[in-house]
Amino acid sequence: MIQTLFGSVEQEPTLLEKLKSGVQKTRAGLVSALEDALQGRKEIDADLLDELEVTLISADVGVKTTGEILDRIRQRVERHQLSDAAQLRGMISEHLLEILEASERAPARVAEPPAVILVVGVNGSGKTTTIGKLAQRFRGEGRTALLCAADTFRAAAIEQLEIWGQRTATAVVRQGPGSDPSAVLFDALNAARARKVDYVIVDTAGRLQTRENLMAELQKMARTARKVIPDAPHEVLLVLDATTGQNGLEQARKFTEISGVTGIVLTKLDGTAKGGIVVAIARELNLPIRYVGVGEKAEDLLPFDAGKFIESLFEK
Amino acid sequence: MFDNLSEKLQRVFKNLRGEGKLSAENMETALREIRMALLEADVNFRVVKQLIENIKQKATGEEVLLSLSPAQQVVKIVHEELIKILGSHESKLRFANEPPSVFLIVGLQGSGKTTSTGKLARYLARNGHRPMVVSVDVYRPAAREQLKVVAREVGQPVYEGAPGESLPLDLARSARRESNNTGRDVLLVDTAGRLHIDEQLMTELQELKAQLNPVEILFVADAMTGQDAVKSADEFHKRLGITGVILTKMDGDARGGAALSIRHVTGQPLKFVGVGERLDALEPFHPDRAASRILGMGDVLSLIEKAAEQIDQKKAVEMQRKLLDNDFTLEDFRDQLRQLRKLGPLQSLLGMMPKVGVLKELKDVKVDEKEISRVVAIIDSMTPRERDNHMIINGSRRRRIARGSGTSVQDVNQLLKQYAEARKMMKMFSGGLKGGLGKRMGKMKLPPGFPFGDMPGPLDR
Numbered sequence: 001m002i003q004t005l006f007g008s009v010e011q012e013p014t015l016l017e018k019l020k021s022g023v024q025k026t027r028a029g030l031v032s033a034l035e036d037a038l039q040g041r042k043e044i045d046a047d048l049l050d051e052l053e054v055t056l057i058s059a060d061v062g063v064k065t066t067g068e069i070l071d072r073i074r075q076r077v078e079r080h081q082l083s084d085a086a087q088l089r090g091m092i093s094e095h096l097l098e099i100l101e102a103s104e105r106a107p108a109r110v111a112e113p114p115a116v117i118l119v120v121g122v123n124g125s126g127k128t129t130t131i132g133k134l135a136q137r138f139r140g141e142g143r144t145a146l147l148c149a150a151d152t153f154r155a156a157a158i159e160q161l162e163i164w165g166q167r168t169a170t171a172v173v174r175q176g177p178g179s180d181p182s183a184v185l186f187d188a189l190n191a192a193r194a195r196k197v198d199y200v201i202v203d204t205a206g207r208l209q210t211r212e213n214l215m216a217e218l219q220k221m222a223r224t225a226r227k228v229i230p231d232a233p234h235e236v237l238l239v240l241d242a243t244t245g246q247n248g249l250e251q252a253r254k255f256t257e258i259s260g261v262t263g264i265v266l267t268k269l270d271g272t273a274k275g276g277i278v279v280a281i282a283r284e285l286n287l288p289i290r291y292v293g294v295g296e297k298a299e300d301l302l303p304f305d306a307g308k309f310i311e312s313l314f315e316k
Numbered sequence: 317m318f319d320n321l322s323e324k325l326q327r328v329f330k331n332l333r334g335e336g337k338l339s340a341e342n343m344e345t346a347l348r349e350i351r352m353a354l355l356e357a358d359v360n361f362r363v364v365k366q367l368i369e370n371i372k373q374k375a376t377g378e379e380v381l382l383s384l385s386p387a388q389q390v391v392k393i394v395h396e397e398l399i400k401i402l403g404s405h406e407s408k409l410r411f412a413n414e415p416p417s418v419f420l421i422v423g424l425q426g427s428g429k430t431t432s433t434g435k436l437a438r439y440l441a442r443n444g445h446r447p448m449v450v451s452v453d454v455y456r457p458a459a460r461e462q463l464k465v466v467a468r469e470v471g472q473p474v475y476e477g478a479p480g481e482s483l484p485l486d487l488a489r490s491a492r493r494e495s496n497n498t499g500r501d502v503l504l505v506d507t508a509g510r511l512h513i514d515e516q517l518m519t520e521l522q523e524l525k526a527q528l529n530p531v532e533i534l535f536v537a538d539a540m541t542g543q544d545a546v547k548s549a550d551e552f553h554k555r556l557g558i559t560g561v562i563l564t565k566m567d568g569d570a571r572g573g574a575a576l577s578i579r580h581v582t583g584q585p586l587k588f589v590g591v592g593e594r595l596d597a598l599e600p601f602h603p604d605r606a607a608s609r610i611l612g613m614g615d616v617l618s619l620i621e622k623a624a625e626q627i628d629q630k631k632a633v634e635m636q637r638k639l640l641d642n643d644f645t646l647e648d649f650r651d652q653l654r655q656l657r658k659l660g661p662l663q664s665l666l667g668m669m670p671k672v673g674v675l676k677e678l679k680d681v682k683v684d685e686k687e688i689s690r691v692v693a694i695i696d697s698m699t700p701r702e703r704d705n706h707m708i709i710n711g712s713r714r715r716r717i718a719r720g721s722g723t724s725v726q727d728v729n730q731l732l733k734q735y736a737e738a739r740k741m742m743k744m745f746s747g748g749l750k751g752g753l754g755k756r757m758g759k760m761k762l763p764p765g766f767p768f769g770d771m772p773g774p775l776d777r
Contacts, residue, residue, distance in 0.1 A: 054361050057355055057361055057543070058360070058361045058543045059543065060542040060543050060544070063352055063355055063356055122540070122565070122568070123426070123428065123565060123593070124425070124426025124427060124428055124538065124565075125426060126425070126426055132457075153593075154462070155430075155461075155462045155463075155464075155465030155466050155469070156458040156459070156461035156462035156464075156465055157458075157462075159457070159458035159461050159462075160456070160457045160458035160459075160461075160462075162458075163457035163458055164457060167457075177465075208565060208567060208568035208569075209568065209569070210567070210568050210569050211567075241426060241538070241540075243424070243538075243541050243542060243544045243545075243548070244538075244540050244541065244542055245358035245540060245541060245542025245543060245545075245570075245573070245574070246356055246357075246358055246542065247358070247539075247540040247568065247569065247570040247571075248540070248542070250569055250570075251540075268424075268425065268426075268511070270511065270513075271424065271511035271512070271513060271548075277542065296455075
């Protein structure tokens with residue numbers, strides 16, 4: 001089997017259960033609300049469609065994607081393919097699954113380790129924590145990783161990553177605060193090659209997508225990476241807070257444009273009844289969701305699977 | 317990305333120019349646009365619903381229907397309604413009669429509590445207080461270290477805890493004692509980020525509150541939060557009785573509709589907004605400005621205020637005289653650039669401008685900060701006589717200036733050309749000032765490539 005970036009995703013027996021408890025809130029917010037709206041209705045009328053709209057929008061699915069889902073329902077109703085309100089639940093879950101599946105894409109193949117994973121995102125989205133959890137996951141899979149402390153800007157970011165390094169027994173390459181992130185990256189990649197590790201996970205400083213100069217810095221980092229490893233970075237993960245609203249789309253758009261995001265990590269999903277922004281992102285930007293974070297513990301980062309995600313949401 | 321609401325409404329109402337009257341149907345379309353704009357700005361849908369009701373009532377009145385510019389009228393009503401929810405005036409911090417006043421800083425993970433704590437300490441110190449900070453975040457790796465670094469940067473003391481002191485309550489209590497002993501009048505307690513559903517950690521906050529008796533419990537919220545903002549804010553408020561909100565990351569392009577939702581559901585005022593990564597980037601919250609932003613109308617007031625803070629008044633008056641007398645030399649040009657610089661990163665200034673009318677193209681303008689340094693370097697390399705009278709700068713002088721500033725003769729040529737054009741423009745403009753503004757303004761076209769030619773540059777224009 002060809003080694004993919006994340007190795008083979010093994011079927012953990014508890015995965016579905018974990019996911020289920022993680023999306024409990026979303027389930028309550030989205031699916032239960034849908035069910036409430038559908039409860040006792042027979043006909044699909046304007047009132048019901050209004051309620052569906054509110055439910056989807058309030059789950060941060062976004063005005064545009066919500067509009068599409070509703071249009072589809074309206075069309076089917078007009079063509080008399082759909083008349084019973086009870087069918088709507090299945091239809092919506094199908095549509096959501098379709099959107100999420102359409103954006104699924106396998107990670108890039110890595111010709112020769114190390115695979116370089118650049119982790120980017122706005123401030124406070126959970127990049128460093130995600131990296132700690134990723135390190136733990138790789139270690140559990142019997143792979144070696146090296147962490148690169150390229151967030152040299154935020155106070156104590158390096159220390160935070162080092163603590164994660166200790167917890168997961170993973171080496172951290174660092175320099176002092178305020179040093180050039182690209183220089184740290186350069187060192188880390190050379191070290192990773194020398195030590196023959198499987199992965200290099202690069203922590204970057206949080207930046208709002210509107211800050212041109214900081215975004216340019218990401219491009220510089222990618223260029224630096226290619227000097228050591230020509231096909232790096234193999235994966236650029238955008239870490240997105242599940243409670244983010246419509247600005248999440250803008251984040252995904254800008255980060256993709258500048259740094260070529262290849263996948264999304266959705267964090268703090270356990271705290272929100274929403275998380276609908278992933279649907280909007282999948283729909284409008286065609287980006288796959290790689291992982292979801294559903295808790296504070298190191299093992300609370302789950303690989304994303306559209307089918308399982310929708311199943312855990314909609315299963316009765 | 318988003319069209320601003322007033323533009324959308326203008327479009328809706330444009331179609332009825334011929335009819336001259338507003339129908340109930342047009343109004344429905346308009347209300348739908350308003351609804352979508354608010355939802356896209358992440359205002360909670362329940363809040364939107366109520367807002368729309370209120371707007372509907374006001375907007376279907378005689379006055380709007382008969383007015384010549386229904387679009388503006390409706391926007392005005394929406395704006396007013398937003399302000400009504402956001403609070404009509406800025407809200408000040410409260411302090412205890414007997415120091416130290418304890419402020420509890422709470423919120424979800426990653427909302428920006430530690431950075432805000434540092435910013436607030438700086439703000440307080442600048443306003444005559446003697447703050448001390450303490451972190452009781454014993455959970456997140458290096459959280460306390462982070463506050464320590466931030467406190468050092470703003471030059472305020474941090475209580476680091478005695479060896480072995482590792483419980484939030486102990487840390488907070490000792491910190492209060494320490495601030496008492498060292499004569500600090502405000503203690504900022506930075507707490508760990510937590511989800512509102514985390515029973516154990518929410519109880520911990522309640523204990524902290526009971527023990528410390530804080531005068532302010534400030535809820536830190538991320539401006540990018542979506543529909544869920546209501547839920548977490550509501551839960552924190554129910555548990556703790558928050559007294560105010562700090563809205564962070566407003567320097568991005570989020571509309572900050574969450575502000576509206578949080579205020580609506582808790583009834584507590586927004587007190588500050590975080591507008592950048594630097595520790596001075598904290599501003600008091602202004603409801604009217606936030607309302608404009610949610611509607612995509614820009615924040616001109618903040619820009620003016622910032623300018624007033626930085627720009628030397630005497631110089632500005634002098635500059636105005638020079639402009640009127642067409643006496644604007646390269647030296648003045650350089651001064652202007654330097655003043656502009658002082659306002660901070662140009663990109664963030666641009667963000668404050670309303671994206672309407674002439675200024676609409678600004679949206680995509682990329683400001684090259686280095687370009688300004690280059691221009692200043694070129695002017696620096698001139699002799700005083702040259703700066704005074706650019707006409708004497710001939711070919712050999714140009715070569716010398718280029719060498720001196722590390723640029724090329726082309727760069728020097730370009731600058732001189734721009735300067736000449738700017739002068740021409742200002743002459744036209746000052747003529748306008750003297751002879752009554754109006755038609756000339758409309759004709760004014762800024763030369764492309766002028767360092768601040770395609771942005772609303774010097775503020776005295």
